[in-house]
Amino acid sequence: MESLKIALVSDWFFPSVGGIEYHIHDLATQLTHLGHDVHVITRSGTYPDENLPYEVHRFKGRITMNSFHVSIGTEMMKQINELYKKEHFDITHGHSIYSPMAVGVANLSAGIRGVPSIVTGHSLLGDSILNPVYIVLLRFSLRKVSSFIAVSNVVEKDMRSILGKSLGNREIYLIPNGIDIDFWKPSEDREEQKETLGLSGVVVITTSRLTKRKRIHVIPEIARRIKEEHGRGVTFLIIGDGPEKSNIERLIREYGVGDIVKLLGRQPRVKVREYLQVSDVYLSPTVYEAFGIAALEALACGVPVVANNHGGISEIVEHGRTGLVSNNDHELVQNLMSLITNEERRQEMGKNARKSVENHFSWEAVVPQILNAYEKTMDQADEEPFALYKLHQMLKRGITNASVFNL
Known part of the structure; x- marks a missing residue:
C-alpha cells in the first residue's frame, strides 16, 4: 500500500490516560513507523506533543466538559475544516462512536471534505432509560460515516443493534485492539x-x-x-x-x-x-x-x-x-x-x-487488518456530500457550478 495521510480523531487523548488514549498513540506510532503520515486531532490539553513521532492538532470548543474530557463547538469545527482544506487527508479514523469530536469530524470529513471516514467502536451502549434517545441521536450523527470497526464480537452486535437499518450497506470490520508486545512482556527475572x-x-x-x-x-x-x-x-x-x-x-x-x-x-x-x-x-x-x-x-x-x-x-x-x-x-x-x-x-x-x-493481538498482526479496512473504505466510500452543503455550494458559487465539489 502507498503511504497514506491519516487523521486519527477523538476527544480522548493525552494528557488524559486510558485504553482509547493509549490505543490511538500506539496505532499512530505503528502507522508512522510504516511510513504513513499520521495526524492526531483532539481536544485542547497540556502535553509535550513535540516529543511524539506524529503531529498533533488540538482544538477547544465553546463547550468543554473536563469531567468527560470532551469539547464541542461550531467554531472548533470551522477550524478543523480549515485544517482539512490544508492537509488533504486520505482517510479519517475516528475513535469511539461516543466521542463528539470523532463523530463530528468523521461527518465533516465524509460529508463536506469528501474524505472517507471510518469510526472504531471501543465500548458498549450500556443500560439506561435514555437509550431510545441515544440511539436516535447516534443513528442521525453517524449517517455519513463511511464504515466502522468493532473491537470485539459483542461490540459489533451492539453497533448493529444501535444502527439498525441506517447501517445500510456500510461495513463493520471486526478488528481487535492491538498491543505493544515489546513493552508488555514477561519479566526476565x-x-x-x-x-x-x-x-x-x-x-x-x-x-x-x-x-x-x-x-x-x-x-x-x-x-x-x-x-x-x-x-x-x-x-x-x-x-x-x-x-x-x-x-x-x-x-x-x-x-x-x-x-x-x-x-x-x-x-x-x-x-x-x-x-x-x-x-x-x-x-x-x-x-x-x-x-x-x-x-x-x-x-x-x-x-x-x-x-x-x-x-x-x-x-x-x-x-x-x-x-x-x-x-x-x-x-x-x-x-x-x-x-x-x-x-x-x-x-x-x-x-x-x-x-x-x-x-x-500484536500490532504486527492488527495493523495490516486496519490498513485493509482503510483501503476498502476508500474504495467503497460514498462521496456524496451533505445535501445542505450542496445547497451552500449552489448559493455560494451559482447554479452552473453547483455540481463542482470544492476541495
Missing part, C-alpha cells in the same frame, strides 16, 4: 523483581478504573473467601482510581482483608507493567466489558486471566488454555482458587497467554 516490590506468595492483580460498572467492589469479599480457605499466602493488588475508591476501602475494612488487599491507586504505565510481571493471576470481575485491554496487557506479560464469561473479555481469554472464564461470581471464585493452588497450571497458561497475544 520474575522472583527477584517480586522481592524488589516487596511481594511474596501468590499475587492476584486487577488493573481498572474504580467504577460500579467494573465491579471492583466485589474483590474484598472474594479476598475474604480466599483467605478463609487458603490463609494469608495470597495478595490482591488493585491498581486504579475512580469514584468507587472510598466504597472499596470501606469494604476492605468491613471484610477484614486489609492485610492481603492492597489499593495502589493510579500508577504510571511502566509501574503497571512491573506489577503485572510479578503477578500470578489477573482477576477481572466485570460482566460488562467491550474488549478488555487491561486483561490483554496481563496476557502479554504471561499472566493467566480469570474473568466472567460476559462481554469482549471472554473473546480474548481461551478457557482452559490462557485462563478461565466463569458464568457467575461463585464460579469466578472457584476458578481463581483452582489457579492459586496449582502453580504448574498457572505457568502453562502463562506461556500460552503470551503466545496467543503474539499471534493474534
Whole structure:
C-alpha cells in the first residue's frame, strides 16, 4: 500500500490516560513507523506533543466538559475544516462512536471534505432509560460515516443493534485492539523483581478504573473467601482510581482483608507493567466489558486471566488454555482458587497467554487488518456530500457550478 495521510480523531487523548488514549498513540506510532503520515486531532490539553513521532492538532470548543474530557463547538469545527482544506487527508479514523469530536469530524470529513471516514467502536451502549434517545441521536450523527470497526464480537452486535437499518450497506470490520508486545512482556527475572516490590506468595492483580460498572467492589469479599480457605499466602493488588475508591476501602475494612488487599491507586504505565510481571493471576470481575485491554496487557506479560464469561473479555481469554472464564461470581471464585493452588497450571497458561497475544493481538498482526479496512473504505466510500452543503455550494458559487465539489 502507498503511504497514506491519516487523521486519527477523538476527544480522548493525552494528557488524559486510558485504553482509547493509549490505543490511538500506539496505532499512530505503528502507522508512522510504516511510513504513513499520521495526524492526531483532539481536544485542547497540556502535553509535550513535540516529543511524539506524529503531529498533533488540538482544538477547544465553546463547550468543554473536563469531567468527560470532551469539547464541542461550531467554531472548533470551522477550524478543523480549515485544517482539512490544508492537509488533504486520505482517510479519517475516528475513535469511539461516543466521542463528539470523532463523530463530528468523521461527518465533516465524509460529508463536506469528501474524505472517507471510518469510526472504531471501543465500548458498549450500556443500560439506561435514555437509550431510545441515544440511539436516535447516534443513528442521525453517524449517517455519513463511511464504515466502522468493532473491537470485539459483542461490540459489533451492539453497533448493529444501535444502527439498525441506517447501517445500510456500510461495513463493520471486526478488528481487535492491538498491543505493544515489546513493552508488555514477561519479566526476565520474575522472583527477584517480586522481592524488589516487596511481594511474596501468590499475587492476584486487577488493573481498572474504580467504577460500579467494573465491579471492583466485589474483590474484598472474594479476598475474604480466599483467605478463609487458603490463609494469608495470597495478595490482591488493585491498581486504579475512580469514584468507587472510598466504597472499596470501606469494604476492605468491613471484610477484614486489609492485610492481603492492597489499593495502589493510579500508577504510571511502566509501574503497571512491573506489577503485572510479578503477578500470578489477573482477576477481572466485570460482566460488562467491550474488549478488555487491561486483561490483554496481563496476557502479554504471561499472566493467566480469570474473568466472567460476559462481554469482549471472554473473546480474548481461551478457557482452559490462557485462563478461565466463569458464568457467575461463585464460579469466578472457584476458578481463581483452582489457579492459586496449582502453580504448574498457572505457568502453562502463562506461556500460552503470551503466545496467543503474539499471534493474534500484536500490532504486527492488527495493523495490516486496519490498513485493509482503510483501503476498502476508500474504495467503497460514498462521496456524496451533505445535501445542505450542496445547497451552500449552489448559493455560494451559482447554479452552473453547483455540481463542482470544492476541495
